[in-house]
Amino acid sequence: MATLSSVAEIIMGQSPPSDTYNDKGDGLPFYQGKADFGFKYPTPRLYCTSPQKTAEAGETLISVRAPVGPTNIASEKSCIGRGLAAIRAKGIDSEFLFFNLRYIEPYIASLGTGSTFTAINKHHLANLEVNPKGYEIPEQRRIARVLATVQTAIEQQARLIALTRELKFALMRKLFTEGLRGEKQKETEIGLVPKSWRVVELGSLAHIGNGSTPKRDNKGYWDGGSIPWLTSGKIHERFIEQADELVTDLAVEECHLPRVRANSLLIAITGQGKTLGNSALVKFATCISQHLAYAQFHTEEVVPEFMLWYLQTRYQHLRSVSQAGGSTKGALTCGYIKTYPVPLPSVGEQNQIAKICAILEKKERNHERRRLTLEELFRTLLHQLMTGQVRVNGPELDFLIEGEIK
Numbered sequence: 001m002a003t004l005s006s007v008a009e010i011i012m013g014q015s016p017p018s019d020t021y022n023d024k025g026d027g028l029p030f031y032q033g034k035a036d037f038g039f040k041y042p043t044p045r046l047y048c049t050s051p052q053k054t055a056e057a058g059e060t061l062i063s064v065r066a067p068v069g070p071t072n073i074a075s076e077k078s079c080i081g082r083g084l085a086a087i088r089a090k091g092i093d094s095e096f097l098f099f100n101l102r103y104i105e106p107y108i109a110s111l112g113t114g115s116t117f118t119a120i121n122k123h124h125l126a127n128l129e130v131n132p133k134g135y136e137i138p139e140q141r142r143i144a145r146v147l148a149t150v151q152t153a154i155e156q157q158a159r160l161i162a163l164t165r166e167l168k169f170a171l172m173r174k175l176f177t178e179g180l181r182g183e184k185q186k187e188t189e190i191g192l193v194p195k196s197w198r199v200v201e202l203g204s205l206a207h208i209g210n211g212s213t214p215k216r217d218n219k220g221y222w223d224g225g226s227i228p229w230l231t232s233g234k235i236h237e238r239f240i241e242q243a244d245e246l247v248t249d250l251a252v253e254e255c256h257l258p259r260v261r262a263n264s265l266l267i268a269i270t271g272q273g274k275t276l277g278n279s280a281l282v283k284f285a286t287c288i289s290q291h292l293a294y295a296q297f298h299t300e301e302v303v304p305e306f307m308l309w310y311l312q313t314r315y316q317h318l319r320s321v322s323q324a325g326g327s328t329k330g331a332l333t334c335g336y337i338k339t340y341p342v343p344l345p346s347v348g349e350q351n352q353i354a355k356i357c358a359i360l361e362k363k364e365r366n367h368e369r370r371r372l373t374l375e376e377l378f379r380t381l382l383h384q385l386m387t388g389q390v391r392v393n394g395p396e397l398d399f400l401i402e403g404e405i406k
Contacts, residue, residue: 001134005126007092009187011081012064013053020050021079028054034063039155041075051079055086060098062087062108062125066117069109071102078262080140085125092131099147100130103386124229135386142392143385150378157371164367168360172313173174175353179345189341197345203338203360206295209258210269210334211288214251221251228286229257232268232275235292238308238361240266242284247287253402257287258294263304265295267311267318269332277332279311293334306350309357310342 004010013032020362021030028051029044036042042061055061055074063070065083073095082087089097096400101108108128112118164340178185179194186192188199211230214221216217228243229251260266262284266332268275281304288294297304311318345353385391 001093001129001132003126004087004128004130007130008090008097009088010087010122011053011080011086011124013082013084013086015081016050016052016079017050018394021044021046023047023069028079029050030079030081031061031084032072032081033065034067037061037063037070037072038339039158040073040151042072042078044078048079050133053080053086055080055084056088058094059089060087060094060101061085062101063298064121064125065114065119067109067115068112068120069105071098071105073098085122093140093144095144095148096135097130099382100386101128101334104128104130104384127329132263132386140394145283145386146392147378147381149188149373150381154371154374154378157367157374161364161367161371164360165363167363168357169313172309172357175356176310176343177315180349180352190343192226193343194345197343199341200344201338202295202307202340202342205299205342205344206265206297208293208295208334210293211260211290212255212257213248213289213291214255215255218251221248221255222246224248225251227252227257228284230282230286230292232271232286232289232291235266235268235275235278235280238280240280241284241383243284243286252287259298260286260288261295264297264312265304265307267293267295267337269293269322269334269337271357276322277315279307279308279315281308293337295331295337301344301347303347303350305354305358307342309354322405 014030014096016030021027025047027049029042029220030046030048030051031042031044032046036045055078057074057076059074061072061074061080062085063083064085065103075088087097087101087126108120108124111120111124118138131140177192179197181194182197186195190199194200216222220244225246225248227247227249229245229247230240230243234240234244236321247257252259260282262282264282265279266282266288267279268277268291270276271278295307297307318332381390385392
């Protein structure tokens with residue numbers, strides 16, 4: 001085992017004078033901390049014409065200030081600010097060292113100190129223990145090749161997810177404005193739609209309401225519960241097939257919880273992050289929290305899946321409406337949702353559009369599942385290779401050493 005200072009030069013970042021950096025691309029890319037990190041390489045937001053400290057291409061970058069620990073690789077010569085340190089390998093393979101430091105990120109984070117924000121210094125970095133199994137350079141390179149192959153596969157899946165998502169929403173926008181039959185279009189309050197489509201208020205198709213949250217400290221509402229109850233966090237599942245929590249009959253009665261039927265549309269009317277404005281279909285009868293509104297359809301004119309996909313295209317609009325008037329605590333109201341205009345083509349066309357959207361969604365989910373599987377493989381291999389539980393001199397990892405995952 002070696003210390004970092006014995007196998008690498010440590011260059012602590014130093015921010016240049018503010019009048020020497022710009023956002024026009026003049027000079028070297030200027031990185032200040034984890035906020036600049038991409039999936040594998042950092043993404044420049046600023047450039048610097050008079051760098052104080054630099055990192056060379058291929059060197060490890062490590063965040064040393066709030067947060068402490070995350071690592072990245074410099075893709076080209078770059079200026080580094082106070083939030084970063086560059087690790088210049090000497091006597092150790094640079095890519096292996098990157099993965100070694102990534103493996104001990106949690107430990108590095110634990111070394112951070114400070115009341116306003118956490119940070120580590122050069123002394124902390126110098127004393128980090130690396131290459132715990134004492135691998136020689138040839139084996140270091142083989143280990144790095146294995147891990148880089150899996151990482152590349154993860155990056156590919158991430159790109160495919162982004163492309164599939166972009167294609168899905170572009171096609172959805174096209175479907176909800178042009179339909180499937182090549183009809184002439186008409187201008188409506190929701191924009192262009194096929195001439196035969198109607199535009200109606202959502203409240204004319206469904207009963208709209210919102211739920212309630214029983215008091216958590218009343219055990220009579222929760223203990224032994226048998227009735228499904230959903231929070232707004234479930235909205236991200238798109239098609240909700242089971243509940244994480246159950247309430248009692250007493251909760252339903254005393255808290256006036258509405259019983260929402262299966263195939264009802266749910267809309268998050270409050271929430272942080274990406275929750276507010278999102279929608280989902282619930283596939284079973286349930287109760288819901290006050291942070292959710294429901295649209296319980298009462299007509300066979302509407303295909304619930306079609307309405308779900310349409311509202312997915314209106315996510316940003318619903319979020320912007322919730323912030324209208326300068327509100328800092330965004331929220332939608334049931335009254336607004338009742339009057340929300342939605343398109344209504346024939347049931348047959350609704351079904352066809354819903355099926356197309358479902359195919360694209362399935363493709364995206366498949367890529368996401370593969371990405372998650374590869375990430376788990378990477379974590380497992382990183383641990384096993386750094387601790388010597390698995391060695392790369394056997395045939396079991398040849399398919400990775402060859403640089404391909406099939």
